[in-house]
Every structure is written in structure tokens, then in C-alpha cells.
Amino acid sequence: MAILRAAHLVKRFGAITAVRDVSLTVGEGEVAGLLGPNGAGKSTTLHMLLGLITPDSGSIELFGRELARHRTEVLSRLNFAASYVDLPSVLRVHEVLDAFARLYALRRPARRVAEVIELFELGPLRKRQMMALSSGQRTRVQLAKAMLNAPRLLILDEPTANLDPDAGDRIRSLLTRLSRETGGAMLITSHNMREVERMCDRIHFLSGGRVVAAGSARELAGRYGAEDLEEVFLKVARG
Numbered sequence: 001m002a003i004l005r006a007a008h009l010v011k012r013f014g015a016i017t018a019v020r021d022v023s024l025t026v027g028e029g030e031v032a033g034l035l036g037p038n039g040a041g042k043s044t045t046l047h048m049l050l051g052l053i054t055p056d057s058g059s060i061e062l063f064g065r066e067l068a069r070h071r072t073e074v075l076s077r078l079n080f081a082a083s084y085v086d087l088p089s090v091l092r093v094h095e096v097l098d099a100f101a102r103l104y105a106l107r108r109p110a111r112r113v114a115e116v117i118e119l120f121e122l123g124p125l126r127k128r129q130m131m132a133l134s135s136g137q138r139t140r141v142q143l144a145k146a147m148l149n150a151p152r153l154l155i156l157d158e159p160t161a162n163l164d165p166d167a168g169d170r171i172r173s174l175l176t177r178l179s180r181e182t183g184g185a186m187l188i189t190s191h192n193m194r195e196v197e198r199m200c201d202r203i204h205f206l207s208g209g210r211v212v213a214a215g216s217a218r219e220l221a222g223r224y225g226a227e228d229l230e231e232v233f234l235k236v237a238r239g
């Protein structure tokens with residue numbers, strides 16, 4: 001069954017059409033990637049899937065239900081992390097996680113908070129204020145927050161953008177492990193082609209607000225006569 005089915009999404013901001021025609025499907029347990037140049041419409045697409053902004057037209061179905069009609073239920077089964085979302089800077093790591101665990105109305109909030117702290121190796125940082133964390137540490141808190149409700153779909157907008165190669169590699173391994181262990185699906189954007197090649201089962205290429213190509217990294221490379229995804233990207237982005 002498809003976890004996510006979006007069809008013909010369109011979003012305009014005044015005179016700008018950020019998303020012209022985006023359709024995509026994410027299957028159970030699948031790690032899907034959204035690629036494309038700056039301004040292609042990736043974040044706007046994710047924000048529509050999260051119900052943060054409303055599409056001008058098109059449809060979004062999550063877990064077999066229409067987002068617009070079953071908003072609360074649908075949103076409780078997914079989660080989101082992005083480098084541009086700030087968590088309250090004066091709160092300590094464990095306070096942030098406690099607050100979200102309560103917001104999500106988890107059955108055993110304290111226990112789940114302890115689990116994600118362990119999972120993302122945040123033990124030593126528990127009592128630190130958010131403002132006193134490095135961006136890599138902050139990313140780990142963001143991801144821990146996003147795993148609190150054990151989402152069946154995790155949406156990540158450039159999850160490793162602020163990380164050094166070592167931290168990025170560890171986060172990628174952890175996310176891949178989590179998706180295997182929990183069977184949860186992921187939809188991620190990234191400008192790191194090796195990351196996308198390594199993590200994503202299926203890639204949707206956006207350009208000018210449209211999906212211009214979709215397939216596995218290998219299929220796309222074959223179709224464009226390219227060595228790797230980086231070359232595919234350059235060919236697609238340059239038309």
C-alpha cells in the first residue's frame with residue numbers, strides 16, 4: 001500500500017508558481033528522495049504534504065486518507081525535521097523532548113524520551129540548553145524529536161545540510177538503520193548526491209516546479225547515460 005500519494009500539486013505565491021505539477025508516491029518502508037536545483041519547489045512540496053500550506057490544486061492522500069479531511073489523524077502518524085526549524089533555544093534538550101512527547105500525547109512520554117535520547121546518543125547533552133549546541137548536535141535533537149511518535153512517514157528537508165562528513169555519515173547510517181528496523185517510510189531532500197544514492201530507493205527529480213524524472217539512482221543514470229547521480233543532476237538541471 002502507498003503511504004503517500006500526491007497528485008498534480010500546484011502552489012502559487014502571488015506571481016510565483018513554486019510548484020507547477022508534482023505527483024509522487026511513497027510506498028511502505030520506502031526511502032524516497034526529492035532532488036532538484038535551488039528553487040525547484042522541493043520544500044514547498046514538503047510543506048504541502050505536512051499540511052503547513054494548502055495546495056492551490058491537486059490531492060494529497062496519506063495512509064490511504066485524504067489529508068484535508070483527516071488532518072489530525074494523518075499528521076499524528078508522520079513527523080518532520082529540517083535544518084531551518086528552530087527548537088526553543090532556552091530549553092534544555094530533555095525539556096524540548098518532554099514538551100514534544102506531551103504535545104504528541106504519547107502514552108509513556110518519559111520512557112519514549114529516554115529511548116530517543118539513547119538512540120541519538122544525546123545522554124551527555126540532556127541538560128544542555130538548545131542554544132549551547134553545535135549545529136550537528138542540534139540536528140540530532142531534531143531527529144530525536146521527529147522519532148518520538150515512531151512515525152510511519154518521516155519527512156526530512158536537508159537533514160544533513162549542517163553536518164561535517166563524519167556526523168553526516170553517522171546520521172545517514174542511523175536513518176537507514178531506523179527505516180529498516182521500524183519499516184517506516186522516509187521522504188528526504190538533499191543536495192548531497194552520494195547521500196541520495198546511498199539512502200534512497202526511489203528519486204523524484206524536480207525542476208521548475210515539476211517532476212521531470214523519477215526512478216532509482218541506477219535507473220536514472222542509465223536513462224541519462226550518466227556515470228552517477230551527480231551527472232544526472234547536471235544533465236537534468238541544465239535541461
Ligand SMILES: Nc1ncnc2c1ncn2[C@@H]1O[C@H](COP(=O)(O)OP(=O)(O)OP(=O)(O)O)[C@@H](O)[C@H]1O
Binds near residue numbers: 019043
Ligand atoms: N512563502 C513564499 N513566498 C513567495 N515565494 C516563495 C515562498 N516559498 C517559496 N517561494 C518560492 O518558490 C520557489 C520554490 O521554493 P522552494 O523553497 O520550494 O525550493 P527548494 O526546491 O526547496 O529550493 P532549495 O534547494 O534552495 O531549498 C522559489 O522560487 C521560492 O522563491
Ligand SMILES: [Mg+2]
Binds near residue numbers: 042043044157
Ligand atoms: Mg528547500
